[in-house]
Amino acid sequence: MPDSDAPLGPVDATSVPRFAGPATFARLPRLDEADPAALRDGIAILGAPFDAGTSYRPGARFGPGHIRGASKLLRPFHPALGVEPFAAQQVVDAGDLALNPFDIPAALTAVQTGVSALRRMGLRVVTLGGDHTIALPILRSLATDGGPVAVVHFDAHLDTWDTYFGAPFTHGTPFRRAAEEGLLDLNRCVHVGTRGPLYSDHDLSDDETLGFQVIPADRYETGGVAEVASAISRRLGDRPVYVSVDVDVLDPAHAPGTGTPEAGGLTSRELLGTVRALAGRRLLGADVVEVAPAYDHAEITGIAAAHIVYELLAVMSAA
Ligand SMILES: N=C(N)NCCCC(=O)O
Numbered sequence: 001m002p003d004s005d006a007p008l009g010p011v012d013a014t015s016v017p018r019f020a021g022p023a024t025f026a027r028l029p030r031l032d033e034a035d036p037a038a039l040r041d042g043i044a045i046l047g048a049p050f051d052a053g054t055s056y057r058p059g060a061r062f063g064p065g066h067i068r069g070a071s072k073l074l075r076p077f078h079p080a081l082g083v084e085p086f087a088a089q090q091v092v093d094a095g096d097l098a099l100n101p102f103d104i105p106a107a108l109t110a111v112q113t114g115v116s117a118l119r120r121m122g123l124r125v126v127t128l129g130g131d132h133t134i135a136l137p138i139l140r141s142l143a144t145d146g147g148p149v150a151v152v153h154f155d156a157h158l159d160t161w162d163t164y165f166g167a168p169f170t171h172g173t174p175f176r177r178a179a180e181e182g183l184l185d186l187n188r189c190v191h192v193g194t195r196g197p198l199y200s201d202h203d204l205s206d207d208e209t210l211g212f213q214v215i216p217a218d219r220y221e222t223g224g225v226a227e228v229a230s231a232i233s234r235r236l237g238d239r240p241v242y243v244s245v246d247v248d249v250l251d252p253a254h255a256p257g258t259g260t261p262e263a264g265g266l267t268s269r270e271l272l273g274t275v276r277a278l279a280g281r282r283l284l285g286a287d288v289v290e291v292a293p294a295y296d297h298a299e300i301t302g303i304a305a306a307h308i309v310y311e312l313l314a315v316m317s318a319a
């Protein structure tokens with residue numbers, strides 16, 4: 001018999017085949033289907049289909065649907081952490097925001113408003129991008145009531161460039177704007193997985209001057225997941241953290257479907273292991289961005305992104 005007090009879970013794959021049923025993340029219930037009282041301390045998956053901030057290949061506006069499509073095979077139990085993310089709290093799919101593709105500031109305002117509305121219901125938000133520009137309004141929402149935010153930023157790129165073609169709000173600039181706006185606890189922010197050519201060595205010195213720490217991708221070669229995880233932990237201290245995952249932190253072999261791919265990246269196992277090591281720490285929210293399905297093959301990137309979201313949900317369940 002179903003327990004009436006238990007959170008409403010995903011559709012049962014033994015009665016509705018996985019390739020049928022709802023198009024929500026992991027076949028979870030929609031926001032409007034869940035008991036409103038159960039939403040407090042729950043988690044919302046939110047789509048932010050937006051790619052007007054991209055500098056190279058576009059298409060991340062189709063990311064949310066692609067990640068949801070690749071999430072159907074996820075199962076209820078996370079063995080490594082011993083948690084059931086969909087039973088530990090109510091998890092819902094809040095659908096997609098309607099974001100203006102021609103007006104970047106308006107789209108960013110809509111992301112902030114949408115995220116804040118969910119947070120007022122007591123939900124933590126895991127956002128499916130969309131390009132990385134959307135991290136800025138999410139951080140604005142978090143900092144408005146919680147003060148400056150510690151961030152673990154997984155990315156091939158620093159995303160602290162100043163402007164592109166004079167534009168301040170792009171996918172290469174969200175963390176510089178966030179730093180300038182005072183949204184970040186800069187002693188507790190770290191980029192993980194950076195690599196590849198830069199515009200100049202000022203990119204690194206500017207980033208350092210802003211206050212960020214960098215754990216480049218090749219640290220996985222010398223120290224592995226355990227050393228990277230303990231460096232992140234030292235940087236964060238005991239602070240709650242926001243986790244921003246640009247899927248291009250993965251090697252193009254593990255995530256071809258993205259807009260600005262860089263060789264020499266993480267394996268999906270390294271990324272999942274590093275996220276897993278955050279278990280026990282409070283996550284304020286998270287995003288997985290830059291999935292551009294037109295460049296994906298065999299759902300490689302979509303599946304990686306869906307599993308990263310699941311890993312984040314498991315960590316949020318284990319705290
Ligand atoms: N945030 C991402 N994915 N990419 C930023 C790269 C900016 C550039 O074209 O130099």
Ligand SMILES: [Zn+2]
Pocket residue numbers: 155156157246248249260290
């Ligand atoms: Zn990137």
Ligand SMILES: [Zn+2]
Pocket residue numbers: 132155157159171246290
């Ligand atoms: Zn990025």
